[in-house]
Amino acid sequence: MAELLTEYEKIVGPEVIDQLRQLAKLLAGMNVVHVNSTKEGGGVAEILHRIIPLKNELGLTARWEVITGDRDFYQCTKLMHNALQGNRVNISGAMLKNYEKTAQENAERLREVLEGADMVFIHDPQPAALIRLCNARRGKWIWRCHIDVSHPYRGVWKYLREHIKGYDASIWSLSEYVQPLPHPLYLIAPSIDPLSSKNIKLSDEDLAKTRTKYGLDPSRPIITQVSRFDRFKDPIGVIHSYRLVKEFLPLQLVLAGGGATDDPEGEEVLAQVRSGAEGDPDIHVLLLPPDDHLTINALQRISDIVLQKSTREGFGLTVTEAMWKGKPVIGGDTGGIRLQVINHHTGFLVNTPEGAALRIRYLLKRRDKLLEMGSKARQFVLENFLITRHLREYLTLMVAVMFEHEDRIEPQ
Amino acid sequence: MAEAFTLKDCALIAIATGQQAQTLRELRDRLETTQLSCIYYHFWGGLLRPRFDDPEFQNDFAIWARHSIHDKPLAERLALIDPTHFHDLENLRRELIDIIEERLDESELLPWARASQRFYFVRSQIVVFDTDRRVHEPGELKALIPHLSAGSVFYHFIDARRRTPFGNDDFSEWLLGFKEKYRALVDRIAIIDPYFTTLVDLRQELAGVFEEYLST
Numbered sequence A: 001m002a003e004l005l006t007e008y009e010k011i012v013g014p015e016v017i018d019q020l021r022q023l024a025k026l027l028a029g030m031n032v033v034h035v036n037s038t039k040e041g042g043g044v045a046e047i048l049h050r051i052i053p054l055k056n057e058l059g060l061t062a063r064w065e066v067i068t069g070d071r072d073f074y075q076c077t078k079l080m081h082n083a084l085q086g087n088r089v090n091i092s093g094a095m096l097k098n099y100e101k102t103a104q105e106n107a108e109r110l111r112e113v114l115e116g117a118d119m120v121f122i123h124d125p126q127p128a129a130l131i132r133l134c135n136a137r138r139g140k141w142i143w144r145c146h147i148d149v150s151h152p153y154r155g156v157w158k159y160l161r162e163h164i165k166g167y168d169a170s171i172w173s174l175s176e177y178v179q180p181l182p183h184p185l186y187l188i189a190p191s192i193d194p195l196s197s198k199n200i201k202l203s204d205e206d207l208a209k210t211r212t213k214y215g216l217d218p219s220r221p222i223i224t225q226v227s228r229f230d231r232f233k234d235p236i237g238v239i240h241s242y243r244l245v246k247e248f249l250p251l252q253l254v255l256a257g258g259g260a261t262d263d264p265e266g267e268e269v270l271a272q273v274r275s276g277a278e279g280d281p282d283i284h285v286l287l288l289p290p291d292d293h294l295t296i297n298a299l300q301r302i303s304d305i306v307l308q309k310s311t312r313e314g315f316g317l318t319v320t321e322a323m324w325k326g327k328p329v330i331g332g333d334t335g336g337i338r339l340q341v342i343n344h345h346t347g348f349l350v351n352t353p354e355g356a357a358l359r360i361r362y363l364l365k366r367r368d369k370l371l372e373m374g375s376k377a378r379q380f381v382l383e384n385f386l387i388t389r390h391l392r393e394y395l396t397l398m399v400a401v402m403f404e405h406e407d408r409i410e411p412q
Numbered sequence B: 001m002a003e004a005f006t007l008k009d010c011a012l013i014a015i016a017t018g019q020q021a022q023t024l025r026e027l028r029d030r031l032e033t034t035q036l037s038c039i040y041y042h043f044w045g046g047l048l049r050p051r052f053d054d055p056e057f058q059n060d061f062a063i064w065a066r067h068s069i070h071d072k073p074l075a076e077r078l079a080l081i082d083p084t085h086f087h088d089l090e091n092l093r094r095e096l097i098d099i100i101e102e103r104l105d106e107s108e109l110l111p112w113a114r115a116s117q118r119f120y121f122v123r124s125q126i127v128v129f130d131t132d133r134r135v136h137e138p139g140e141l142k143a144l145i146p147h148l149s150a151g152s153v154f155y156h157f158i159d160a161r162r163r164t165p166f167g168n169d170d171f172s173e174w175l176l177g178f179k180e181k182y183r184a185l186v187d188r189i190a191i192i193d194p195y196f197t198t199l200v201d202l203r204q205e206l207a208g209v210f211e212e213y214l215s216t
Helices: A003-012 A014-025 A043-057 A071-084 A093-116 A128-133 A154-164 A204-213 A235-246 A264-277 A293-302 A317-324 A353-365 A367-384 A387-403 B024-033 B036-048 B060-067 B072-079 B089-106 B138-147 B150-163 B170-178 B183-190 B199-214
Strands: A031-036 A061-066 A119-123 A140-144 A169-172 A185-187 A222-226 A252-258 A283-288 A305-308 A329-332 A347-350 B005-023 B114-135
Touching: A003 A014, A003 A043, A003 A387, A014 A387, A014 B005, A014 B114, A031 A043, A031 A093, A043 A061, A043 A387, A061 A093, A071 A093, A071 A154, A093 A128, A119 A128, A128 A140, A128 A154, A140 A387, A169 A387, A185 A387, A204 A293, A222 A235, A222 A293, A222 A317, A235 A252, A235 A264, A235 A353, A252 A293, A264 A283, A283 A293, A293 A317, A305 A317, A305 A353, A317 A329, A317 A367, A329 A353, A347 A353, A353 A367, A387 B005, A387 B114, B005 B024, B005 B036, B005 B150, B005 B170, B024 B060, B024 B089, B024 B114, B036 B060, B036 B089, B036 B114, B036 B150, B060 B072, B060 B114, B072 B089, B114 B138, B114 B150, B138 B170, B138 B199, B150 B170, B150 B199, B170 B183, B183 B199
Parallel strands: A031 A061, A031 A119, A119 A140, A140 A169, A169 A185, A222 A252, A222 A305, A252 A283, A305 A329, A329 A347
Antiparallel strands: A185 B005, B005 B114
């Protein structure tokens, strides 16, 4: 049965799927295991939900294992995550001891699967310590880093590095994020899944329902930013841009994001955003549950322009999602946004609220350009940032890692 | 009669070297020692990785000079380097360094200017695989070319220049196996410029040439 591949073929074309099949022949029957820390929630789980069945359809034997731990373990790995992103956090010796004890328990439970696999992908810091506990491993072990580690808090990175340096290779999302390690540092950009509820095509009826539900007027333009309420996403700057445009044009602004209950700074930013929006019924601040993907999908689709005016950004998958829906994106000139927003082609890169306002006015005035850029944006994502490209790179890496010292690999 | 043409495909995977440069001097210094596969990647890798169809400059060094060092003269000079003229990557490295040194000598400020974004040196590994398709007659190739993947176009038309003794593409090498019969077609293929284009456009151009020469 090759149902999933057939579904993707309808989107990306037969050449792309043929190439995946041919590449996968080199890996036929290979026993591959992915390990992360959750089956639900977050970008890693989302990607694995698709990558695993796709690898199996392509003739590999892929499985997905999830490590388990107590509250203290997850508290510790959350601190590690924040530290890798540059926050100065101190993790106590007791916490690290519990991290290692949890790894030991999981290693006992998963030992047979992990040591017997031809290739093991360990995602992020949570399961990183497993490698040192699986001494009889026979396959290649690869650490997949989904985090921006460009400026880590050194104390924590130094500790994790001791675990990670033993891997045969690591994978990073952007060259800017890479930390030096004594093995090949592969680069694979993230991707979106066109079949997920975040990105599937919605009916006009569904879109109309979303407009009605949130009181959005279909006769006036809508601009939207989807992101956490975080200072680096600059939602206040977006409101400023909106106000500058509103002096000339009637328009509506949607600021939609997930909750921030465990993030005191997020709550503070949300309060500022609400106060900034007060008195203007055309600013819609929507605090949505993290799994309300269909609403986010609809909001992106009913928007004329999508903004991602971040002052600091990882890759920016919300940019990819909007572009996939044929929307030009006005994005901050930073991080992975630069890889996706090609100035004057798929959107505009801006540095100030004034810059964003200027581009919003331009695109709303020049509808022809808005449509042209939106169409180019969708094509750019189709060719470069869908899960099929991500899968091709995973397969390529799996072959490459077996011949790590060769630039050109031609298996017979 | 020439042997059957084996149609292959390839996929590229990028590897960060950890080397980076924040000034033009640093770029020059790193270029002296970096692996040749880095030079290859920054000239040709753009064709096989996420990139917009119509970039202003074709190689990563020129793009960096323009957008991060903000030096238009250097960007223009670097952009003009045509890697197809350098069968030996060591000579391509030398050419790059010469152009950068010349520009460093011309400007008092440039040696000290800090780039707004660092240059990250990346190398790549190429995995080549068989598509299980064999072509026995040039007419069959004509029918196949419009449907080739970008990887196949790259492997047979660009990467081939590093593999074949006279820096030819694979199609021409194969056609020459038919003695003089397809000489005119080979000569026509030789004037296709593989550099200032995309793989999709290159495939279209090739298809057009095959169509023109094999339909009469």
